[in-house]
Structure formats: C-alpha cells, structure tokens
Amino acid sequence: MIDRDALQRDGYALLRGAIPADWLEGLRATFDAGVMPAHAWPVPRGPGWRHAQLDLDPTIQAVCRLPVVLAAAGVLIGERFFLAQVEGREPLAGCGHQGLHRDLSAQRPGDTVNALAFFDDYGPDNGATRLIPGSHRPGAHDAPVDAGDEARAVQLAGAAGDILVFDADLLHGASVNPTGARRRSILFGYFAEPRYAAHLDTAHLRNVRMDTRERFDPRDQGT
Numbered sequence: 001m002i003d004r005d006a007l008q009r010d011g012y013a014l015l016r017g018a019i020p021a022d023w024l025e026g027l028r029a030t031f032d033a034g035v036m037p038a039h040a041w042p043v044p045r046g047p048g049w050r051h052a053q054l055d056l057d058p059t060i061q062a063v064c065r066l067p068v069v070l071a072a073a074g075v076l077i078g079e080r081f082f083l084a085q086v087e088g089r090e091p092l093a094g095c096g097h098q099g100l101h102r103d104l105s106a107q108r109p110g111d112t113v114n115a116l117a118f119f120d121d122y123g124p125d126n127g128a129t130r131l132i133p134g135s136h137r138p139g140a141h142d143a144p145v146d147a148g149d150e151a152r153a154v155q156l157a158g159a160a161g162d163i164l165v166f167d168a169d170l171l172h173g174a175s176v177n178p179t180g181a182r183r184r185s186i187l188f189g190y191f192a193e194p195r196y197a198a199h200l201d202t203a204h205l206r207n208v209r210m211d212t213r214e215r216f217d218p219r220d221q222g223t
Helices: 004-010 021-034 058-064 067-077 193-202
Strands: 012-015 049-052 081-091 112-118 163-167 185-192
Touching (some): 004 012, 004 067, 012 067, 021 049, 058 081, 058 112, 058 185, 067 081, 067 112, 067 163, 067 185, 081 193, 185 193
Antiparallel strands (some): 112 185
16 A cells, blocks of 8 residues: 555655565566667666666566556556556676756646666665655755755665656765676656656657556556
8 A cells, every 4th residue: 555645745665575486587688688878778878877778678667557656657647547667777897976956847836757777786886776754845945956965865775576656856876886797777757647748859869768658547556
C-alpha cells in the first residue's frame, strides 16, 4: 500500500523489493546487451556513465507497469498519464556525481514523475542517489531550499529490486561511484496526458522507440 500523505509530503517513495527477484538476472543481461557508446545516441550522452537502450524489452516494460509503481506515480500526477521514456544508466568508477537539481514539471506542478529501478544493490559505495525530502513543494512560509545545501540531502541505500518514484521537482542527484561497483538501473518517466503532443515532438531526440499511447488513470491504480 502507498502512504499517500507521506508521498505527497516528501515527494518520493522508495518501494523496497518491488521487482520480482527472479527477474533481476535477466534485467541485468538486458542492460549489458543494450549499452551504447555516448556518441551513438541522437543527442550524445555525457561521459562517465554507461547508457543502455532497452525500452522495447518486455520485462523492462513490465517493470514500468508494476502496479505499485503506477499507483505511486498516480498519486503524484493526479490525472491520466503515460509512460514517456526508459533508459538504462550506470555510473563508471570515479564518475557519476551530479549536483542536486530538479528535472522540473513542464506545464503544471506535478505533471512529471520519474522513477529509478535498481538492478544492483546501491549505496554510498557505488554512487547512490541523494535527495532532499519535501523540496518539491516548499510551503509559502518556508525558506527557499538551496540546491547547494548538501547537509539536508539524504543518500539512499538498498537492494537490487528496489524502485524510487519521485516528483520531477524534487531536488535530487546521483553521487560519485568511488569503487566502480556495478550500479545498473533504469530511469523512466511518466507525463500527464496533456504533455503528449510535446512529448511526440521530442521523442526522437530522446531515442524513444516504444509505443507511448497507453494511458493510466490514478482512479484505476490501487493505493
């Protein structure tokens, strides 16, 4: 069950063990088979990461449609939405650090939700995600949240099979992978239905190959 109040307050949910354990070996193999060099993407990817093209794989698609993940996305978006893109990412040894940042809603607060599904265990040793809970919707009387205030950031840790679902306006960022230990994951995004036309305009730049016509309704997702 999703704690709706906590999810809306904190801006994220960490869904422990959401991916069935017997899927993980195949998902890792799919990731490794889909790795493409940075220059091979329509828009070249930055250095320091492995990027995998895998959005047509049926098990990858099943991960993006797990009921608990759709339920969390529905709570945050609050209207009909669609799966917009999926990409594999893994930080290389000594690389991966990102400053805390927001991916930003496009048309209204909450119209974009991201998710990270982890195929390997993750934590400080291999560059796990940092975030500032509640930074997506600061209160009217709250002091502005400084993206450089690392003291407020929480670094996540957990096991292969966990999925992080978060509002795109939440301050977050990957960390450096100091050991080079594997941290394969997929980053996928859900957009509110009114964003569909704009999504189609840029899908080729994001190398989206999958069919994105399916719609999900928060009223149909159990919470």
